[in-house]
Amino acid sequence: MDAAVTESPIDRLSGLLGPEMAAVNTLIRERMASRHAPRIPEVTAHLVEAGGKRLRPLLTLAAAKLFDYQGPYHIHLAATVEFIHTATLLHDDVVDESEQRRGRPTANLLWDNKSSVLVGDYLLARAFQLMTDTGVMRVLEILSNASATISEGEVLQLSAAQDIATDESVYLQVIRGKTAALFSAATEVGAVIAGADEARVKALFDFGDALGIAFQIADDLLDYGGSSAAIGKNTGDDFRERKLTLPVIKALARADEQELAFWRRTIEKGDQRDGDLDEALRIMTRHGALESARDDALAWSAKARSALETLPDNEIRELLDELAEFVVMRIA
């Protein structure tokens, strides 16, 4: 076939929405400038130019274009979503004491924690200015609710971290906060700005929500090498950082006394030794925890795809459908 079919659906969406994405990038550069504080564009450029996939703004543009919206406010909303995302990354890096993101040193290492916190605040304020520009109260509600869910999820993750009583419902709340809330807000505001009817707005919300959850479960699974439990280059980061992600939660739910002691020592107390990651993988495999997490991700992916069924049948919908398949492809 032709070359296009080997490209990811993200690349193909980017291509299809090329002029709009260019307008989003221009708006982002304009709005992250600061007349008074040159430190701000220094810090944000580092992140914004780092060449992320721009998946979230792409979702907003796609949702609006699905209904043939001609603009101009999908551009503002896409930039808003990217600003909220970037602010979250800046604050996460302080919180996690991270040293790298996307293969570069994080802003908090290059500058300092102060700059990361304050520039993140600046981007949040800019995000609210951008959405206010649309004059549409409904999108302000959606995006301020999403912001609250994001930070609530992050605080919940703090208190749930290293608490082996954390169950799957808490995990779902945490990943809705850290990932799915912005995905679903991104698709929902795209539909709202395009004037879609309530049922279709709801369908776009459901799509973004399920896509985000599938995406995050897949990510957490890959940290244990995917369902094959093959140890890759970045395998085990979550284990070493004592993060209670879905595979561990599933293994914990089926743990015998000896396994419980193992999780208590390695995750709760953080007393980790050579060979512990291998042992964690053996326990997970024994209980089918990785396969079960994979099944959950696939089910969320299927849910995302079925949310699209009632939407206009066009090229955008086709690509969103492929995107929902794509985010779990690495673990299927």
Add this chain to the structure above:
Amino acid sequence: MDAAVTESPIDRLSGLLGPEMAAVNTLIRERMASRHAPRIPEVTAHLVEAGGKRLRPLLTLAAAKLFDYQGPYHIHLAATVEFIHTATLLHDDVVDESEQRRGRPTANLLWDNKSSVLVGDYLLARAFQLMTDTGVMRVLEILSNASATISEGEVLQLSAAQDIATDESVYLQVIRGKTAALFSAATEVGAVIAGADEARVKALFDFGDALGIAFQIADDLLDYGGSSAAIGKNTGDDFRERKLTLPVIKALARADEQELAFWRRTIEKGDQRDGDLDEALRIMTRHGALESARDDALAWSAKARSALETLPDNEIRELLDELAEFVVMRIA
């Protein structure tokens, strides 16, 4: 006279607006709750219950009541303003590595920096939800602009700190960001929600702006003992933290070579010895820097009072006028 005249205008405004302030406090407690993350009210209660003066929400209520607004949205906006203020305090505590605020240990010491960053973000999101509840786009514009100015001012302060080239115009931008922007937004949205005409909305903005600037200059001056240069209990904190506040900026503008070397060593390089604070005060006194800063504060206070002239002549206006006098009383 009666006991009331010995009370501060803040206390008297609080008394006059008692039922409204009670409604604000109820709304604050409601909205800072989190169903999913109990850590959030723990952290915020610590700050919100610490018994600050609640000056900013009081300004919003007063501005609305000046025009006899009957509600209900001045309550939402007053709570919004307090949430933005509290979020700023939480993020400032991370930034400054402060250990005390209002005589209590700061949240970042009691919990950790992570909680301060994330709970601050949560309060900001809650603030945006609250203002969205009003359905009035204009107040969203004002408050999102204020949020951007606040963080811009804080970033500017970071880069201006310890840079002895900082001049009075940069200082003014910094204190507009850290103090006056929220004061002026607080009074402006009160007027907007009450449906005041444009000239009066502008007058309320000008009042809040000048009041905030007078307040901050007075605060910075008191850190050097006020215009009398008397060393009090908390004198010299800014000097030790190498903050370039107005008295130092004024002394720097008039410094000879030897004095310049002194400021370079103590502020720029941070090499401070016993007796340096006394020497700083001697240099400031020699150049009349403290008196000049006091004159500026008094001029801003007068500007705030004259902004009130065209407004409805009632008890609220009288108290706002006294408030503008009161904030500089400690240094007059």
